[in-house]
Amino acid sequence: MVKKYSVKELLNKGKLFIDKKVLIEGWIRSFRYSIFVTLNDGSTIQNLQIILSNKLDKKLIKKITIGSSIRVIGIVKKSIGTKQYIELQSLKITIYESVDPVIIQKSILQPKKHSLEKLREQAHLRFRTNIFSCIMRIRHHIAFCIHKYFHEHGFFYLHTPIITTLNCEGTGRMFQITTMDLKKKLVDYEKDFFKCKTYLSVSGQLEAETASLGLGKVYTFGPVFRAENSNTSRHLSEFWMIEPEIAFYHLKENINLAENFLKFIIRYIIDNSMEDLIFLNKYLEKWNQKKKNYLLEKLELILKFPFKKISYTEAIKILDEEEKKKNIKFLHPIIWGMDLQSEHEQYLVDKYFKIPVIVFDYPCSIKAFYMRMNNDGKTVRAMDVLFPEIGEIIGGSQREERYDMLLQRMKDTNTDKNKLWWYLDTRRFGSVPHSGFGLGFDRLVQFVTGMNNIRDVIPYPRTPKNAEF
Known part of the structure; x- marks a missing residue:
């Protein structure tokens, strides 16, 4: 035979x-x-x-x-x-x-040669093209090494619910799930399938937190959904998130974990996907007018130096001074208390430091209710990892473990404590300092492959006004 x-x-x-x-x-x-x-x-x-x-x-x-x-x-x-x-x-x-x-x-x-837009029109066939098969193989290796990293570091893989009654972040629109006829003027959700309003989840973080307070180290890796009308090259309506949660971790340990994790992934891809990276490098040089060895040099940069770590207040000061000294005109004015925009993040990474940057201790007014309040009463122990070209790739924080402080933050942000009674309850049964972060998997694949549009790094993109195939 x-x-x-x-x-x-x-x-x-x-x-x-x-x-x-x-x-x-x-x-x-x-x-x-x-x-x-x-x-x-x-x-x-x-x-x-x-x-x-x-x-x-x-x-x-x-x-x-x-x-x-x-x-x-x-x-x-x-x-x-x-x-x-x-x-x-x-x-x-x-x-x-x-x-x-x-x-x-x-x-x-x-x-x-076909345009990437043309390939999207025949998404059921694009797996047979050089460019897309190349991206999908790299996507597989990134997913595999994520599981490998967490397994080797003592984490347990957790499946959090996709169907939920709450919005973890407190912002953004969600996709509703119902068996009811919503055309009726009065909808009795007591008669709905789950006897209440339910949605597709935007995050498994809160559930993962509860698991970490019993298992120590857990992580989620699954699909999440946002119904925001963001039809850009960096946004999807259905995408994949990795969310580790670790008990007894403070913000500094969380920051170190994020850096170590990202470097592990980049090293693994360089070691195991070089054939596909070389092909993509040639593609980017030829069709996207990128410089020679653009992709490989970009990935090596992540490994070459420690990430730069600065507070939000330091970041604002740098941006303000740069704007005045170099007569730079940012679209969004630099004011302490504002949320950093993409232009600010990319300036810090691409122009000022020229290496990945981790910004920490953000104003509490622009961050979620579950982030631990600092002693100054103005900032929370949040952190964002900023990468070249794409800006934020990881967002995380030390979570508020103190019951009274968490309850107050929920009141301040108009978060419904009745829906989150179980989350509050964990702070009454042996609560401990704990931390975690979220990594957008598709955005990471976009960075590693150098593709301009996130729609080209996922098998079947779901975006506003598009759910074909």
Whole structure:
């Protein structure tokens, strides 16, 4: 029986397979001179060249078209060409399904450059393109190493509910879930499926906090949903979040964890996805007019230096001084108490420090109710990690563990304590200092791959006015 291999296995261990009979399956990327077939199975960015036998039935040759799926048994030979080390001399070919050449001409599988917008229109086919398969493999490796990191550091993976009755952040619109007819003037939610108003969750943080107060270290990794009408290159309506929560952690430990975690991910991707990174680097150079080695240098920068850590007050001072000294005109005026905008974050990272920055101790007025109040009564123990080009990539804080202080903050922010009685209750049963943060997974993939639009790093993007496929 002939053993089946992936294209990646054959190409990575080419010398070991020379003169051996193997079985390979995949999709045809190109077909030249009725002899050379280029095959790809998704396991790697590279293709395998297959040399067709001159004894092949002419009727079968006519069925060999771009996009067709085939099964090939052949002998591995050292290639006489310079573009590949090995090639496969076919002995037997089975065509699973042939594709009409006329259909191919209308699809993104046609071997020519297509815009990323065009690829999104045929999202069900874009997994077969070089650029998107490359991004998806990197996405997989990032997800895998996230689980690897937390497992190796003693965290437990927690599945928090997707259906919820509350808004963790207290801001932003949520998608409602109901079995009721909302066209009626009076809707009795006592008769609804859950007997109350329910929504798709924007975060699993509060539930994760309760788990950390029994398990010590937990993390969530799942989909979350925001119904905000933000139709930008950095926002999705459905996206994935990683949210670790750690008992007995203060803000400084939380900051160190975030930096260590991000560096672990970048190092892992450089070590395990270099083939795909090199392809993306060439793509960005050619089509996005990026400088040579742009992507690799950007990733290496994350590893090269410790992240710069400054307080919010220091950040405001720097921005104010830079605006006056260099006559910079920020769109949003620099005032203590304001929420830092993207232009401010990117200036601090890209222009001033030129390395990742962690800003901490934000004004309590612009942060969520659950963040621990500092002794000054004005700021909370919050922190944001800012990355080159994209700005905030992580947001986190030390949580308010004191019952009375948490209750007061809920009153100050008009947060319904009746819905969060269980969250308050944890502060009455052996409460401890604890911290955590949230990392937008898709935004991290966007940073690692260098893509301009977040819609191009998720299989099927969900955005305002778009839920196709």
